Amino acid sequence: MAPGQKLYPRATVKKIVKAHSNCNVSKNVDVMIFLDYVLFMQTLMKEAAIDAKQAGERGISARSVKKATADTLAKFKG
C-alpha cells in the first residue's frame, strides 16, 4: 500500500455494498468492510499461493486464484 495514495475509494465501497444489500450504509462501516475485504484478500492470496506452490508455478496463476476463491468465499460467508 503505497503511502501517498489513498488506500481505497470509500465512496465506491459504500456504493457497492449499498447496491448489493439494498440497505443504507452507515457512516464509517466501510472502513470495517474494507478491513474485512483485506482479510479476505489475504486469505485468498495465501490459499492461492499455497495452491500455486503445490502446482509448481512461479508466481500465482489465475487458475490457483480461482481454485482458492471458492474456499475462501465459503470461509467468509457470514
Place this chain on the structure above:
Amino acid sequence: MADPTPNKNRLAAISTPRALATPNRRAISAEPSSLRLSASGRRNPNTPHARAAIRAIDQRRAALFTPGRVGRRRSIARERERETPRDLLRNLSRVLAPTSKPVSSSSSSSPPRGNESTLQTLLEEGDDDDDFPIERPRFSLPLDRDDDDDSELKPPRSSILDDENYTMQSIEMPRRAWTEAPLGRLDRSSLGSVRMSDFVGPEIGDDADDSNVGIDSGFFPPPALDDDTGGIALDEEAIFERMDEEARRQTIGGQDDFGPIEIPDLGNESTFVMAPVESPTRDPTMAEGAESSDIPGFDHYDDDGDDNGDGLGDLMDAPGLDDVDDVDDTEALQDTIISQVASHPAQRSTGRRKPGKRISRHGIEYPSLPVGVVKRLATTLAKTAGVSKAKLSSDTVDAIMQATDWYFEQLGDDLSAYARHAGRKTIDESDMMMLMRRQRQTSASTTPFSLAQRYLPRELLQEMRMSVPAPTKAPRKRQARQGDVEEEEVT
C-alpha cells in the same frame, strides 16, 4: 538321476519294493561317509557345531538304513513323490505307446461335430416332428412373449431418453468448453449467472431469468446434458421456488455462488465441461480476453434486469455493447469477434470502465472496486504470502477481481440480512462486527480494532477510532452479542 529314475520308477511302480533302489546306493555311498564322518565326529565331540553335525549325520545314516522312513534321502522322497496316479498313468502310457495308435476322438474335434449333429437333428426333427423341436424354439418364443415384456422393458428406456431429453440435443445450439472460455465468462454471476449451455441462454433467460440464476448454479455440477435439457423445466420449477423464497434467496444465493465458482476450476483442470452462458454478467472487466463474454454477459444481464422489469434491461442494453439481446450466442460470438478484431484494446479499456455500470440484484447500479486498488492490495498480500514472483498476470488480476465482486455481493447479502433482522434499514457497524465474528476473523483475542491496526493505514485507523471510540467498543460488542442471543431466541 533323471534317466535312471524313470526306469526304477517303472520297476518300482510295478513291483513296489522301493527298498530295492536304496540298498544299492547305500552300498556305494554309505560306507565311505560313515567311515569318515564317524571318525571326525568321534575325534571332535567338543564343539556344539560338531555335535550337531554328528547328530545330523547319524540321523541321515539312520534314515538311509531304515527303508520305509520319512526322513529318507531326497532322491527317495522324489521317487515317492513321483508315484502319483498320474505317474502311474504316464508309465502305463510309455509302456503302451509303441503298440497303440492314437484315437481320433479328441476333445477339440468332437464338439463341433456334436453340435452340428445336434443342430441337424434338431432341424430335421423340427421338420419332422412339430411337437418337440418346435417346443424348444418356443423356449425362445417365450421370449417373443417376453417381447411383450420387452415392450414393457423398452418404455423405461424411452422414458430415460425422455428424461435425458435426447431430443433436445438435436436442437442443441453450439456450445463452448469451459476451458476455452476465460474466467470472464463466469463473471460476476454470482448468483448463478452460470448457465450450462448456450441453448438455454437468451430465450429462456427472458422467461426465467432470475430463477435461472440460483438454480442453474445449484444444478451445475451434473454434466452438461442434464442442464441443457433440464434447463427449461428446472428453470420453471426454479421460478416458483425462488419467488416463494425471495427473502431467503439472499443467503441461498450466496451459497449458490460456490457452485459456479468451484466447478469451473475443476472443469478447467481435466474434464471437459460445456461453457455456461452467464446471465448476469455485466462485468466487462473479465471480458477482455473472452470471445463473447462481454456481449452475452450483457444480454443476460439484461435478462436479469427483467426481474425488475424489461425497461431496466433495455436501459442496461443501451450502455451495453450491442443490442444483441435475444440473439443466439453464436451471433453474439460473431459480433464480439468482429468487434474485437475491430477494436480490441478500446474494448478492453471500455471493459474496464464498464464494470462501473453493473447492476445488483436489487437493481441498483454499482461500480466495482478499481482494478488498481485491488491489484495493489493483491500484490502486497501475495508478497506477504511468500510468493517470490510478486507480479500478477492480467488473468490473475481478473480472477481476483471476480473474487472481489463475489465477495462484495456475498458481504452485501449477509450485512443486509443482519440489518434487516435487527429491524434496521441501515447497515450498522454492529452488523459488520457480527459478520466478522461469524467469519471467525475476530475473536476474544483479536478485536476488529487490532486487526485494523495491523492492516489499515493510520488515516483509516483514525477514522475507525473516531467513529468507534475505544471505550465504547467493548460495550458495543457486548451489545452485539446480546443482539446475537436475541436473534437466537427469536429464531
